[in-house]
Each structure stands twice: as C-alpha cells, then as structure tokens.
Amino acid sequence: MSTPRAVVIGYGFAGRCFHSYLIGITPGLTLHGIASRDAATRERIVRERGCRTYESFAQVLADPEVDLVVLATPNSTHAELAVQALRAGKHVVSDKVMCLTLAECDRMIAAARESGRLLSVFQNRRWDGDYLTLRQLIAAGALGDVRWIEMAWQGFGAWGGWRGEAVMGGGKLYDLGAHLIDQLCLLFPQAITSVYCRMHHDLPVTDTESQALVVIGFDGGGTAICDCSSLAAISKPRFHVFGTGGTFLKYGVDPQEANMIAGNIDAAVEDPQTYGRLHDGSSERIVPTLPGRWRSYYENIAEVLTNGAEPRVKLPEVRRAIAVLDAAFQSARTGQVVPMEIPAI
Numbered sequence: 001m002s003t004p005r006a007v008v009i010g011y012g013f014a015g016r017c018f019h020s021y022l023i024g025i026t027p028g029l030t031l032h033g034i035a036s037r038d039a040a041t042r043e044r045i046v047r048e049r050g051c052r053t054y055e056s057f058a059q060v061l062a063d064p065e066v067d068l069v070v071l072a073t074p075n076s077t078h079a080e081l082a083v084q085a086l087r088a089g090k091h092v093v094s095d096k097v098m099c100l101t102l103a104e105c106d107r108m109i110a111a112a113r114e115s116g117r118l119l120s121v122f123q124n125r126r127w128d129g130d131y132l133t134l135r136q137l138i139a140a141g142a143l144g145d146v147r148w149i150e151m152a153w154q155g156f157g158a159w160g161g162w163r164g165e166a167v168m169g170g171g172k173l174y175d176l177g178a179h180l181i182d183q184l185c186l187l188f189p190q191a192i193t194s195v196y197c198r199m200h201h202d203l204p205v206t207d208t209e210s211q212a213l214v215v216i217g218f219d220g221g222g223t224a225i226c227d228c229s230s231l232a233a234i235s236k237p238r239f240h241v242f243g244t245g246g247t248f249l250k251y252g253v254d255p256q257e258a259n260m261i262a263g264n265i266d267a268a269v270e271d272p273q274t275y276g277r278l279h280d281g282s283s284e285r286i287v288p289t290l291p292g293r294w295r296s297y298y299e300n301i302a303e304v305l306t307n308g309a310e311p312r313v314k315l316p317e318v319r320r321a322i323a324v325l326d327a328a329f330q331s332a333r334t335g336q337v338v339p340m341e342i343p344a345i
Contacts, residue, residue, distance in 0.1 A: 004091070004305040005032035006068040007060050009081065011041050012161075014095050015072030017261050019122070020049055022294060023070070025265075028302030032067075035060050057081060061088040067305065068118075071095055074162045075169025079104035082119065086111040091118040091305060097178040097325065098318050100169050105322040109315050118304055120311060121318045122297065125179040126186070128254040129270055129292035134239060136290065137248060138187070142278060144245025149187055150225040151180040151239060153253075154232030157203075164206040171208030172228035173199075173328065182321045184216060184224035185345075191219040192342035195324055199332035203230060214328045219344065239276065250276030254292045265294065317345055 008019045011034050023031045034045045035054040042053040054060050060069060061084065069085040070093045071078050079099040082092045092112070098121045099105050112119035125131060137143055153176040162168040163175060185192070194217035202210040214226040227236060241248040252274030259268040268291075276287045296312070303309035320342050327338040 003028060003030050004067040004302065005030045005065055006070055006093075007033045007035060007054065007063075007066050008070045008072050009035045009057060009060065010072040011036045011045055012072065015070075016048075017257075018124070019070050019072050019093075019095070020051075021260060021263075021265075022124075022298050024049065026295065026298040026302055028306055029068075029298060032065065033060070033063075057084070061085060061090065067091060068093065068301070070122075075174055076100060076167065078169075079108055082108045083111040086115040086117050086119065089115065089117065093120045093122055093301065095122045096182070097169065097174045098322055100174070100326075102319075102323050102326040105319055109319065112315070118301075118311070119315065120301060120304075120313050123179065123182050123313050123318070124294045124297050125183065125254070126313070127293045127296045128256070129289045130238060130250055130252070130254060130276065131183055132290045132292065133276065133287060134241060134248060134250075135187070137278065137287065138243075142246060142280075143241060143243030143248060146187070146241060146243040147221070148223045148225075148242040149184060149239070150227065150236075150241075151184060152227040152229070152232075152236035153177070153180060153238070154227070154229040154235040156231065156233040158206040158208070158210070158230055164208055166207045170206070171212075172230060173209060173212040173214070173226075174325065177212065177214070177226055177228045178321065178325065180226040180228070181214065181216075181324050182318070184226060185320045185324065186317065188216075188218045188222045188224055189345045190222060191344045192320060192324065192340045193217045193219055194337050194340055195327035195331055196337045197328035197331040199329075200231075209332075212328070212332070214324070216324055217340075246278055246280040248276055248278050248287070250274070250287075250289075256292050256294050260294070268292065314345075316343075320345065 033052040068091045163170040196215045200211040216224040239250040255268040300312040
C-alpha cells in the first residue's frame with residue numbers, strides 16, 4: 001500500500017506532544033490530519049503541524065483517505081471510538097490506557113478481528129532506556145532467577161482536567177500505572193494467578209485515587225508490585241528488582257519525554273547520576289542506562305501496515321495488563337484478593 005495516512009483524534013497533551021510529533025518524524029507514516037472540536041485549536045494545528053483538520057470524529061471516519069486513526073482522547077472514550085473506527089475500516093492506535101475494563105478490551109479485540117484491521121496500544125515505555133536496561137540484565141542472567149519486582153511512579157499533588165475525574169478514566173493507576181503493569185506483565189510472562197490492590201482517596205480536589213498499590217502473583221511464585229502515588233514528595237525507586245543472583249535498584253525516569261516536548265527527542269541523554277546499581281551480594285557496580293527509543297513504536301506500526309511485519313505490541317499482551325487493572329479496581333472496592341487465570345505469554 002501507499003504510505004499510511006494517520007489522523008490523530010484530539011490535540012491535548014498526548015495528541016500534541018506525543019502522537020502528532022512522533023508520527024511526524026516517522027518514515028513510512030504521514031500525519032494526514034488532526035481532529036478537534038475547537039476552532040481555535042484547529043487554527044493552531046495548521047500553524048504547528050501543517051496538516052488538515054477535522055471538526056468531528058464522524059468526518060474522520062467518512063474520509064476514505066484516512067488509513068489509521070490514533071485516539072488521543074480521554075481514557076473512558078477509547079473503547080467506543082476504537083470499535084467505531086475499526087468497523088469503519090480504519091486501523092486504530094489507542095493511547096494507553098487501552099480501556100477501563102476487561103469487557104471493553106474484549107469488545108475492542110473482537111471488532112479488530114471482525115474487521116481485519118490493526119488494533120494497537122501506545123505502550124511507548126516498552127522503549128524506555130531503564131526498562132530496556134533491566135531486560136538486558138535479566139537476559140544476561142545478572143540477577144539470577146528474578147522473584148520480586150517493584151515499580152513505582154510517584155508525585156505530589158492531584159492532576160487537573162479530565163485526568164482528575166474518575167468517570168473519565170483519570171488517576172495515576174490508569175495513566176502511569178498502565179505502563180508499569182504492562183512492563184511487569186512482560187517481565188513475568190508466566191500465567192497470572194492473583195491480583196490485590198490497596199487504594200486511598202485522600203485528596204478532596206479529585207475523586208481519583210491518591211495512592212494505589214497493586215500486587216500481582218504469577219504461576220511459580222513470582223511477585224510484581226506497582227505503586228502509584230500522588231502523595232509522594234519523596235519518591236521510591238523507579239525499579240527495585242530482586243533475584244537469586246542479585247538486586248537492581250534505579251531512580252529517575254526516562255529523559256525522552258522532556259526532550260520530545262522541547263521538540264528534539266533524539267537529544268535525550270540520561271544523567272549518569274541516575275544510572276542504576278546492581279549488587280550481586282558481594283560487590284556493587286553502576287549500570288549505565290541503555291538509550292531509549294520511543295520512535296520504535298510508530299516505526300513498527302508503519303512496518304505492520306506497509307509490509308505485514310509482526311506487531312511489537314500484541315493483543316494478548318495488552319489484554320493481560322487490562323485484566324490486571326480491572327481486577328485491581330475490583331480488589332480495591334472489595335478489599336479482597338482476586339483469583340486470576342490469565343494465561344502465560
């Protein structure tokens with residue numbers, strides 16, 4: 001096929017700084033347009049991106065020139081918009097979180113299979129440098145048999161806008177937690193056997209959670225912990241990994257986002273002061289962080305659509321992560337461990 005033409009739905013933070021930017025620098029994809037209901041925003045889109053604009057989602061679906069629809073909309077809208085786009089014959093990339101429940105996830109996957117179109121989720125943090133570094137350490141056997149992984153993403157204060165509204169799918173667990181749980185479910189590919197979540201709501205300005213700790217059990221006894229907080233003026237390590245051969249500890253976050261917002265993602269270089277540390281029980285060494293590469297996500301999308309390449313983000317993988325999130329909210333409501341039977345990958 002010719003170069004796939006993509007339209008981004010929404011020009012808020014995700015649509016502006018992530019999707020339209022990355023599509024615009026991806027060989028093999030064309031940023032065909034961006035949809036916004038606001039006239040002033042559409043004028044801004046033309047100035048900043050130089051592409052066509054659409055007033056409505058219906059206009060995008062009716063345009064036969066559109067190959068790929070990218071959902072940079074509030075989390076609660078992803079499932080319905082994705083199903084509509086797939087049924088209209090468009091390929092779909094949904095921003096994370098893919099959707100809010102496992103039932104929504106299964107509906108989206110069914111629509112993709114029925115339409116024969118690509119459905120993918122923007123799990124760009126699979127290409128964070130720190131995550132790639134940890135995967136390399138595990139593959140090299142530097143940690144032995146990994147038994148326990150804790151990941152944290154924390155800050156201080158509530159988010160505003162729709163991200164501060166539970167009905168819209170706001171809150172850190174659906175947002176940053178979606179990345180952490182995706183990474184954890186890849187690092188532990190075994191079947192998922194249980195999920196427990198403890199959640200607080202301590203901030204009167206929002207009805208989203210102020211703190212959420214999710215404990216995931218895997219077949220064979222592995223344990224993964226996702227800790228998201230809006231009460232952390234002092235943050236936990238980003239990674240704390242325990243294996244029979246050593247322990248890995250790392251603070252800090254991948255630098256790509258800040259450089260992308262500044263307009264040059266390729267300038268991202270991690271500060272050596274935030275490199276991770278690996279201790280094997282007798283000695284410790286600093287582990288330089290591998291370069292991250294968020295570009296790889298949309299490069300793969302282009303290869304899938306143009307050459308039939310294998311998707312790097314696969315639907316069984318994202319379904320496992322949504323199953324965990326769904327069970328986490330159920331556990332937080334009931335105070336009980338949720339037994340799971342989610343297959344290995």
